[in-house]
Amino acid sequence: MTGPLQHLKIIELGHVIAGPLSAALLSDFGADVIKIESPNRTDMVRDLGPKAEDGVGVWWKTLGRNKQTLSLNWKSDEGREILRKLVEGADVLVENFRPGVLERGGVGPETLHEWNPDLTILRISGYGQDGPMRDVPAFGRAAEAMSGLAHLTGFTDGPPMHPGFPAADSTTGLMGALGIMIALFAREKGTARGQVIDLAVFEALLRLMDYPVPALTGANHSPRRNGLRQPMDYAPGGMFRTSDGVWLTVSAGSAETAQRLLRAVGGDALADDPRFATLAEMSQHMSVVFDAINDFVTQHTLAEVEAVFARHDAIASRVLSVEEITTNEQIKHRGDIVSVEGEPTKVIGPVPHMSATPGALRWLGRAPGADTRSILRELGFDDDRIAALSDAGLISFDDGEDRS
Incomplete structure (x- = not known):
């Protein structure tokens, strides 16, 4: 199956939600995503939350959708050379480590752009690649607090509250995908070659919430959380x-x-x-x-x-429960909940709906290293070299191929 982004090649060094979601959103429309994980430390999202009947984490099934998985120690000398080969043929690299991790691994933006001057690099971090909070560790909830979202959520006389989903990480993933497409458009138009997108996790929420800052600076009005009503209370x-509990x-x-x-x-x-x-x-x-x-x-x-x-x-x-979402006739009609053949786990399908180039779910999240062997073969490695890399602990695979 193909899509409008079928020739777009993305290397994902991301983990958990924000970076991987950016790549997943683009994979829905055909982007070829290679997710790289350490042989000894896979993405922790594989183990977060409930497991499906096959023992695989359901969160991983959707965040790993449509991606090839490569198990590689990219911080080693040989691993870095493999990463270089991948980068030379890629359009985008996505990472969401703490600032400095890429540089300490010898693959900061300057090095990556030496390998491929046209590479778009999406860098997601808690507070950005510079500034006084650059090195402060952060998760999504910290970003929700810093953006003002938590401050505006909850009852007037109660504590600030987080929403019922990882709002900061998810909106950052969406904004990251937007940033990638903007950078690629600029590259196509010849106005810029490879760009570095520096995105702090709190910034996507800050931009999407938007109105509190102009309300304060332009109208001297400071929104406050307001329980079941809107913080600004500008419209009914x-x-x-209801009387029957709905x-x-x-x-x-x-x-x-x-x-x-x-x-x-x-x-x-x-x-x-x-x-x-x-x-x-x-x-x-x-x-x-x-x-x-x-x-x-x-x-x-x-x-x-x-x-x-x-x-x-x-x-x-x-207000629909999750059970009601999965049976809602409008959602069914739109085809918003999908799966793949032989997979009982269902996920949210590609959004938005495109008239001529719709997205598609090709497969759900694969096992660690499921595509290691095939990726290395495409890079020109023979089976003896692949076996040597495996023996050295620099790669691993779970592709079902007989290696005896």
């Missing part, structure tokens, strides 16, 4: 529970949709109240609006709320 909405999120993003929402929950008297003539005026009385929505929703069943909201073209969305 929030999380509410959670709904209600929202309205404009004066027109807000009027429809108010008419649905409180009739003409509420919708025509002069306090709610505009969103700006409404924001001054948002507690009244929230209480009115809450009173209506809590006194009606899900079916009743949906019927009333439908008549008024107002928006209320049911």
Whole structure:
């Protein structure tokens, strides 16, 4: 199976989530990704979280999707030469070690660009490759704290909270993939050759959250966490529970949709109240609006709320559990949950949906070193040399081939 990125060759030295997700997102659209792991230390994401019936970690199955796996000690002299051969024919190298790890291994950006001046290098780290916090260790939760996300999540009188998924690492993976494509576009247009993309894990969230900084610096307004309501509370909405125990999120993003929402929950008297003539005026009385929505929703069943909201073209969305996500008819129709033949584990399919060049799931995460032998053969190594490298502990493989 091919895709629009089928000629794009990526070397992945990443681990856990952020770097590997960048490569995985591009692999969905055909990029040829070679993931390199140490023979004695595989990516820890293989062991994080629950295991499928075959004993393989389900997180690895999706983050390792569509990738070849090469088991190589790239810090050794011979391993570095193999890495050099790979880099010379690659378009992109992805890494998310602490700053300085590549340099201490003898393969910093200057060396990599000596080998391949057109190589795009994505470097993901906790706080970036420079600055006073350069060497401070960090994980995704630290980034969520630094970006302000945790500060804005939770109840007003409660502690800051992390979201229910690795938001910092995941958004960094997405931003990393974007950075790669921007750099490759610049290379194609001749405006730049190989670039180094320096991406701190907190920066993707900082950019995607966006509005708190201009709110403070432009309007002297400091958003605060606000429980079931929005931190800025600029439009009506929030999380509410129906009389039959179903959670709904209600929202309205404009004066027109807000009027429809108010008419649905409180009739003409509420919708025509002069306090709610505009969103700006409404924001001054948002507690009244929230209480009115809450009173209506809590006194009606899900079916009743949906019927009333439908008549008024107002928006209320049911909060789906993971079980409900896997059976939702719209998600099924979109083909957003997929797998491969013979594999019971399902994953989220390629996004976005492309009209002419759609993405594809080719395989889920493979065993460590599953492609070591075939990759080295493509580089010109014969079986005797491969065996010698294996005996020296510089490579390992699990390709099912008889090596006796």
